[in-house]
Amino acid sequence: MPALKRERITSGQNPRIKELLRLAEKSRARRETGLFVVEGQRELGHCLDAAYVPQTIFVCESLSGAIFSENGSIEFKEGADVLISKALFLNPDLNVIEVPDHLYEKLAYRGSTEGVVATVKAKTHGLKDLHLGTNPLVMVLEAVEKPGNLGAVLRSADAAGADAVIVCDPLTDLYNPNLIRSSVGSVFGVQLAAASSEETISFLKSLNIKILTAQLQDSSLYYETDMSGAAAIVMGAEATGLSRQWRDAADAHIRIPMLGRMDSLNVSVSAAVLLYEAVRQRNK
Numbered sequence: 001m002p003a004l005k006r007e008r009i010t011s012g013q014n015p016r017i018k019e020l021l022r023l024a025e026k027s028r029a030r031r032e033t034g035l036f037v038v039e040g041q042r043e044l045g046h047c048l049d050a051a052y053v054p055q056t057i058f059v060c061e062s063l064s065g066a067i068f069s070e071n072g073s074i075e076f077k078e079g080a081d082v083l084i085s086k087a088l089f090l091n092p093d094l095n096v097i098e099v100p101d102h103l104y105e106k107l108a109y110r111g112s113t114e115g116v117v118a119t120v121k122a123k124t125h126g127l128k129d130l131h132l133g134t135n136p137l138v139m140v141l142e143a144v145e146k147p148g149n150l151g152a153v154l155r156s157a158d159a160a161g162a163d164a165v166i167v168c169d170p171l172t173d174l175y176n177p178n179l180i181r182s183s184v185g186s187v188f189g190v191q192l193a194a195a196s197s198e199e200t201i202s203f204l205k206s207l208n209i210k211i212l213t214a215q216l217q218d219s220s221l222y223y224e225t226d227m228s229g230a231a232a233i234v235m236g237a238e239a240t241g242l243s244r245q246w247r248d249a250a251d252a253h254i255r256i257p258m259l260g261r262m263d264s265l266n267v268s269v270s271a272a273v274l275l276y277e278a279v280r281q282r283n284k
Contacts, residue, residue, distance in 0.1 A: 009098070019119075021106075023037050037118070037177055038180060039116070049086075122174075137231060138162065138164050139157050151186075154187050154190055167194045197243065209232050212234065213246050216263070237267070238267055
């Protein structure tokens with residue numbers, strides 16, 4: 001890999017540093033600029049594999065394995081060099097900025113992210129952007145607002161090989177740093193869309209995808225329900241459940257049996273159970 005020209009920043013008052021922190025902390029900043037923040041070599045690797053275009057990479061020499069020479073070039077040790085090569089392929093005008101340890105500590109949420117933080121250009125996530133196969137498995141989430149829960153569901157969806165995840169809230173911040181962290185980068189590998197419940201129901205029915213709503217009332221045990229065909233598993237928030245709009249639109253209502261004193265599982269755990277039941281049925 002050819003040597004890169006770099007910029008070195010040592011002050012937290014530098015405009016680039018302030019902008020990075022603003023992107024990490026403010027959803028409005030992410031919407032206005034179309035940029036978001038990725039922290040860690042693993043997460044950035046998943047991001048680049050999905051052809052997201054990086055704009056700037058901030059590198060801490062002592063943590064990343066980067067070697068900054070006095071002539072202004074940068075060389076990377078094995079692992080990081082592949083990452084930078086991918087980033088350069090996607091954006092030949094990539095900015096690489098060196099930051100010292102004390103400044104990186106202010107930029108990074110976690111201490112174990114291998115000394116790399118990047119700003120990346122967001123993609124669009126409409127229903128029209130989804131490309132589903134002939135027998136799709138889709139996860140739909142209504143009013144699941146906590147980024148950590150949403151990220152965990154995305155991780156389960158990726159692991160189960162789901163074709164897409166649809167979030168029924170057009171204003172959901174799909175690039176919230178907590179979501180990216182909790183998904184361990186799965187947010188970049190799963191097809192993802194944000195739309196209203198009305199739009200999503202119409203979309204699923206137009207493709208003859210069976211709607212299976214997870215709910216306690218008027219429902220059948222999940223493993224007694226046919227999930228082998230095109231199906232969308234629909235889940236709501238733990239506190240409020242699904243809206244009547246979804247319950248009325250459903251082809252079947254399903255539930256996970258609760259054998260102890262608790263009446264529900266965490267939404268991400270429930271998602272994993274239901275997704276893998278669909279996988280089991282499809283692999284019979």
